[in-house]
Amino acid sequence: MTAEPVIGVVGAGAMGAGIAELAAREGCPVRLCDASPEALGRALAATRDRLRRDVEKGRLEAAAADAAMARLAPASLAEVAAADVVIEAIVEDLAAKRALFRALEAEAGPGTVLATNTSSLSVSAIAEVLEQPGRLAGLHFFNPPTRMRVVEIVRGAATSDATIAALAELARRLGQHVLHVGDTPGFLVNHLGRGYTGEALRILDEGAATPGAVDAIARGALGFRMGPFELLDLTGLDVSAEVTRQVWQGFGEEPRFRPAPIAGRRVAEGLLGRKTGRGFYAYGADGKIVPEQHQHLDAAPVPVRLLDIAPDRAPDVAGLFPAALLGDDPAAVAVVGPIGTDVATEARRLGLDPLRVVGVDPVFTGLATIAGVDPALTAGVAASVRSAGREAVIVRDGGGMPAQRIAAMIVLVAADAAGRGLAAPADIDAATRLALSYPRGPLALGDAVGPARIAAIARSFLALTGDPRWRPSAWLDGRIAAGKTLAESSTLGGPAPN
CATH class of the missing domain: 3.40.50.720 (NAD(P)-binding Rossmann-like Domain)
Structure with missing residues (x-):
């Protein structure tokens, strides 16, 4: 040339x-x-x-x-x-x-x-x-x-x-x-991007959290510059839904790419995002999001006692609360740290009444994600976190913590891409950082959380929901068995799951 x-x-x-x-x-x-x-x-x-x-x-x-x-x-x-x-x-x-x-x-x-x-x-x-x-x-x-x-x-x-x-x-x-x-369908970047927005749409479809709550969690807990629903409104839901359909069909209706029903309904209703003036958010004449009006349940901070938090996560969870509200008083609200499950399931595992237990995501604590069965108790625990100067978002219990779900799906999709030989691990991480503005690549994210923990979260969600999109990744399991990180270049690992 x-x-x-x-x-x-x-x-x-x-x-x-x-x-x-x-x-x-x-x-x-x-x-x-x-x-x-x-x-x-x-x-x-x-x-x-x-x-x-x-x-x-x-x-x-x-x-x-x-x-x-x-x-x-x-x-x-x-x-x-x-x-x-x-x-x-x-x-x-x-x-x-x-x-x-x-x-x-x-x-x-x-x-x-x-x-x-x-x-x-x-x-x-x-x-x-x-x-x-x-x-x-x-x-x-x-x-x-x-x-x-x-x-x-x-x-x-x-x-x-x-x-x-x-x-x-x-x-x-x-x-x-x-x-x-x-x-291949979606090439690499559009293929990898399905995990972030796809899991967010499923969370919304289940009624587990609002778009604003999911976006706040994605920014505050996972470090994304733009939440998944802000991103979908920017790109246009019709465009994203069509790419998802093509990737899903192109990979034999792979469950990890299965379109969320809510996406098709909203496209049919013309709620496409910024270009139509309304999507997951409403937009004013200046193109800015019109703030949503929320009714918050007034609650005072409550004393809490932490129960059965994963030892390596206990210090970060304790750091969400003022020291004066932490203790062992049986009358205090029991706070658990579900990993790969929901609060009610975790409470039953511990022999507790789910109505008297509130959960905090122990894996991603940059922003406190609070879930519980009883709204008043949940609001009280959120107030306790806020009294320590920390941000808290309340979500409905059921299906698992949103940050864990989104992060695990991002990693699983990337692990499958590596297992299929679509790209080397370094290129997978570079693609998402450079083209999708991820704070770090999905395989680096998996290494930060811990490959074994990601695999355990996926298996727990599979047991909780029965949905095959959470089935294990052979490539991920191969890396774990070999003691290798996910981001390093290596031929170790198995093929993607069938």
Whole structure:
């Protein structure tokens, strides 16, 4: 590939324009094409505005902005086809993409590399209509490409090594972290992302917690910058639900990817998120979330006694309460720390009346998640936590603590991906951090909690619910048996479960 390869981009929507802008900023001549002259004009104007704003904010020199804009030119399809690399970013429709690539192949020179930015369609299915399918691969950017510095290079069934090498060289020239992935449903990033939002939707479907409570737990207890329902509203529930359906069906209706019924109902009702003004939250004219009105049960702090908390978690749980309220008084409220189960089940295991017991998540204590059968007692324990200056969120008992459920499912999905050979552990963690903004990769999360504890949580949830999505991961069990961490690169571990 030349020092300054000419990049052709077909499709001037948000993604196509973003890819073109990225390439122009990084010094490549760019030819941008769209079937709509109006869309092409809007894309060029929007790019000019973004460059101008970066200059005004001191993020870019004026000369650099002018040079980037000078590299970006509107073009015909024939002019785009003459580029060194052509990247397609049109509508997610198989027939439309096939027709476009047939037209490009007819115009392109023998050395032109073809790439599709599809996020959901099979690269092999797109390429099979070409006379030379080896020249096509997936080059999946994330929005906005100028800020999300990661790209998936997807090898189709016929993709040549030369095509992969050329796209990897280009991606690195554009400052992207390269993820080499297979042509499987969801590729890697969208596959891995199903655990976070999917389990949150199931929690909501069961009525165990509100969107606001789950999002607060995800941010405060798990460290995510954006809760799963905030994320679904941002991306659009219709988009996420369709990706989930494709991944679920593409992996033989794998139970871990099974769509939550509530997602389909809300899509049918038009509750898609920010773009419709209402999703899991309502949005004002300024695009900000309209605060929900909640009626809180007034309660005073109550004395508590901690019962049968896992020894390694007991100090953190005790730290949630003021020392003056902790003790062994039999009259104090009994507080348990359920792991992989719910409060009522834990109370019965200890021979206690579930109505007199409240639970605190002992695994994730950055924010206190409180659950109990009796609302007044539960509110009292939450008040005790708040009196220590700590944040507390109340959820309904049943099905397990939300943070444990979400974390365990994130790890199980990633472990299955590693077991299937979709990517190396390091790439799995890098993909989620760079493309999904996870605070740490799912395998690193599993190591932080403890692989054996994650496996035990999954088995406990399987016993509690009978749902096969919680069945053990052979790869995870293999790592545990070998004494290996999840994040380290190794061939140890078993295949993904069937």
